[in-house]
Amino acid sequence: MGRRGGKRKHGSNRKAVSKDTENSGNHQDNRNADYVSYEVVMENKKFADYYKAQNIVSESDWDDFMAALKRPLPVSFRITGSRGDASDLREYMKKVHFPALQGFDIDGEVINPPNPIEWYPNQLAWQFDCSRTALRKSPKVKAFHSFLMSETNVGNISRQEVVSMIPVMFLDVKPSHYVLDMCAAPGSKTAQLLEAIHNVGENYDSETLADGLVVANDSNYERSQMLVHQAKRLQSPCLLVTNHDGQEFPRVFLTDRHSTEGATVLQFDRILCDVPCSGDGTMRKNKTIWRTWTHANGNGLHRLQKQILQRGCELLKIGALRLVDVSADLPQLTRRSGLTTWKVMDKSGVMFDTFDSENESHRTTLAPTFFPPKNVDELGLNNCMRVYPYMQNGGGFFVAVIEKIASIGTMDNYSIPKEERVSRSSEKVFLDSQTTTDTTTAETPAKSDELKAENTNEPILNENLKRPSNEEQSDSKRLNCEGKGVDRKGWFGVSESPFVFVESDSPLANKICDFYGMSPKFPKDLFVVRTAKDEEDFRSIYLVSSPIKKILMAKNAGKIKIVNTGVKVFKKNGGENFPTCPYRVSSEGIQTIAPFLSPARQITLSLADLCIFISFEYPKFTEFSKEAQAQFECLVVGSCLLRFNPADEKDYTGSITIPLVLPFFRSHVSGSLLIDKAERASLMHRLTGVMLTEFKPMDKSDRNDISC
Template identity: 30%
Template sequence: MRSQLPVTFRINGGGKYSLAMRDRMEKDLFSKLGSAEEYVNEAGEKAAKPFALPWYPDRLAWQLSYSRNVLRKVPQLADVHAFIVRENDKGNITRQEAVSMVPPLMLDVQVGDRVLDMCAAPGSKTFQMLEAIHKNGVDKMTSGLVMANDVDAQRCGLLTHQTSRFSSSNMIVVQHEAQDFPRLQEPERNSGKHIMFDRILADVPCTGDGTLRKAPDIWVRWNHNQALGIHPLQARITLRGCELLKVGGRLVYSTCSLNPIEDEAVLAEILRSTNYAMQLVDVSDLFPELKRCPGITKWTVNDRAGRIASYEEAQKGNDPKRRSIIKRSHFPPTEEEAAKMHLERSMRYLPHHNDTGGFFVAVLEKVCEIGHDAEMGAHLSNTAARKRKEKVDGAKSNDEGDDADDAPAKKQKLEGGSSAPVPVLGREEGRRHHRGIDPVVAVTSDAVHSQLKRFYGISSSIDLSTSLMTRNLDAELPKRIYYLSDAAKRVLEADPTGDLKVIATGVKVFERQEAKDADPKNSCSYRVVQEGLYVLLPHMTKQVVTASLMEMRKLLHMRSCRKESFENHVRDQLTNPALGKGCVVLKFDPKLEASDKEEGEVSVINLNDPIFEAGGCAICCWMGEAALSLLCDKVYAAMVLEKLGGPPPQEVIDRCVADKAKAKEEMEKAAANGAAVETAVAT
């Protein structure tokens, strides 16, 4: 307990990409840490080499048996430290505590599942669930969806940043109190059906007493009343999750606390409140290498004044604070209840089990429908129950007042003074507007659609007319355009009254940027954005230039190259009049690499690497009159360059630099000659 937590991280992405990175990491980095080298941890013990967590699938989670301080200070570990920092910045790995990886695994998310993460920030568990629904690859369309929620605006921003590295169009980030998460109706009007979830994660707020190893100051601040006070909120959040869960669906409840008031007591109350429509699932056979102990059925209840034998004792006392804070659900179940609840099926992870922090996880399954909200929730405070009833009643009155035949979209003023209907996903009269949050608006402009299809040659295999959206009401010429999956769009359409407070959704695919002095017939007002390129590339038939390995490495290293610096194959494509000025996608073609190789020459890369599958390796560029420049950021460019074998030979770099210098000299001469002519004319 007094030793610091070891460093653990998880390789992001899933599928062949992450497996290839794992193999490269073991071969190029960890294999150099031979058994002869010894490193000493804080306790003076010899630290083992990095190892894969034996219980995590495909060996994609790793542990370093030394803390962050040792990792930074020991010279022999400099390469490992640099790797952790570099790959974390690139988004290839996530530094995450080992036990924090367990709840998403227990949730058993499948490719087509609709998932709700009720208390999602900072987003590491959400990222795992995104990987699960994209198990076949992020470039493969899926019917699954992850909705991530958090109550705090700043934490929602952190959540959005964390998950944006995955660039998934099947993701929605919302901001709500989890215990009052909105209930949405299916888009089919008057169907009476609600949007339900296949999987729900309730990683609820807790006192965090299981995190003592990384936050030892909790020892000083901890007291009994903290758990007693947060217990009702934990129960309300979990109960709301149960209401939103499909029959046959799975909910995972987890905390980083080992206090039974926050763990087994909450589960017992949920089972009672739902009349056992929720049942604990025995998952003891899953991940047998992961040590754990079963949940408990007996515990004592204490406050600052001491032990409390029963709820009745607390209510008979003279202490009004005790009467207020002590709930009947704090106390353990009777023997008869305990036999029915099977609390022993929950799991406690103690720090000495797996060299982790303390953690609690329980898996529940919904075996039948739950009764109406008003019939349960005896543990809820009067205020919370009243809010829930008001929401239900309000939803009913809205449904009853809907006109099934006529629901006109509200008109908005557009540029130029014209008025036209602007469809907002799920928009109806009386829709709520959340201050400081832009609405989700469908891009329905025929001019925008036709321009994108014409310039980029986008085929009919993707329907842009129903899949593009923006975050402002200027839908005629939006600044940024996002692609939304059918699964995400269906959920947003199920929100006719605007209850959902949407922070982020979709993946950005286009951004407005016009080429100067370009032919209007062969140009476009929008450029392709790198994060959404995987969505568009399979459907693009224009503005794609193929290049060899050397040409890709050259541009990635230099970031901008003159057209004459490229080999003939690329230069001919760039100077082709059919290629429009503006955004161009440079795509690596392994066939060119193979054809350029001389007999016996060995490639610096493995052409069977998964990065070259699903459309290959491609980057967004901007083509001007004389040069081709990258549009992606430096971190992404460096990551792709590393996968392609690193910078090109020095002579290639020198040639590009010389071409730039020559062009600059010619421009200066032309400017000087022009100035001399103007002077002569004036004289």
């Protein structure tokens, strides 16, 4: 395993690989002549000695534990459970792909079909133990990999490590919950949280938006953009992506903070906190840790982890804390209880059991909170969970479910009428960060590749600088949701377009709602755009949920560094051939908008007619059945919805069994599905079993009819 870049320094546990033979042949090698790659040797005595001293596994399991760390991590993925066709996709995968993935081997490696993860509900999570070599050499495995990639691109499947799926399963998220993911990037757990918010059940009114929301936060702006890309596949109006240091996530007042009746402060029903860590549990996929590991990686992050935890506790609804026993949940998940004793190593490599050790040399680099507290038996640490790689052929993970049961800080205090509030001087702070020993500098973590990836270009805030109050801030520093808005600059040099709500009685909102015959229940006051230009220049119109709007309209909303929110529901067409309504339905927001559209802007086609639209980019209406042509005649030029119901088809053998709704554009003499090629290919294969490899365009004379 090599690293990118030029010449590398030799390390004690790396093995040089000769490149002399690689320049033979006629191809040109553009690499630096001094380039040398290295194979990582998966041995590290310091790592082994450190964890052996912690007694994290029994002596009899130690060899299995170390052997598991050296094996490649299997491929794992989830089927999006909140979508109606989740079970259809699962059965299609088992019927079409699994039979081809058995009964053969590649270079001695036996290939078996994926196995369901036993503790994950409804067989919607799977693990596939296959090496990259097998993936490259076998057409059968390549076909399955292509299927996974295609379904991932359209949001039907999420690639996610098995242990990463565990925390959300213990949060018991409900559709009405406000949820915060404090350290969210790259976003796989955020996707799980969104699925839970949209898992509304069969009796849910489709003409309403979900009551809950997910705020996905990350301290790194570039990683926040990764979150946006991940979340777009799930097309949710209930997501807000923010860019803050977790320990400094702002206090947001949804109502007047000076009200005598008490202010409404943004707090959350559930908080997921996957804090920055040493990454030791990721060794199976990040093998450079074998070379770079040092105990300082964990020690140096202790204070930051504690600060993030304290802020999370303040943002959680209600008050004080207890560790919850969830040992009865997910009984098929193999785990170990949390530790109540452990050792701490100082920078010289000496182990200590307690902070009060007779040897005081460690007190300049360690803090009391590194060690088990004196009342450790009262804290329920045994209710924590430790998952080790050898248990389920996955990675390593630590999970603690903390429940808040009483008030602990100022944020809870704001919701209480003024005369009943406790003064700040008498408050009990959950975590004591005022001890003199804790203010000393902890060991600096080694700059491993894992830590660099977490902290690259991370801005440092000077806590001594006085920030202006919300009233003192200029409009350019506030999130303007009541007018045209201006670009927000000043968040470490990052400029984001403002979020501007379209007035519900504006000509634009009325034009869209009239053209599409929107239901009276449609919340047109939730239209939002990202521009300060005139209405005619809005390229895209987004829809947010009511809880998201409350945050965007908060009294001090300018403190929130918002990266993205909302789902795109309408997009402006190019050209000037759309005098009635220049906006078409976006494929991203079709599931959100479809329940509100009038039947007059919808058509229902047979499988044969639908396949024409899937196979051709702009087919003429004359190529369709007479039943379809009759429906086209009744449609005014513009965007509409196309529906297909498998139950109406005779001798239907496809794997999709639920009704489909797709965005469609009716032009003058032709029409087009407004979905990309990946989704077309996925649909065709699941509807008919045919692999679609190319799309036939319309005639040039018809290209001016539509701009997609």
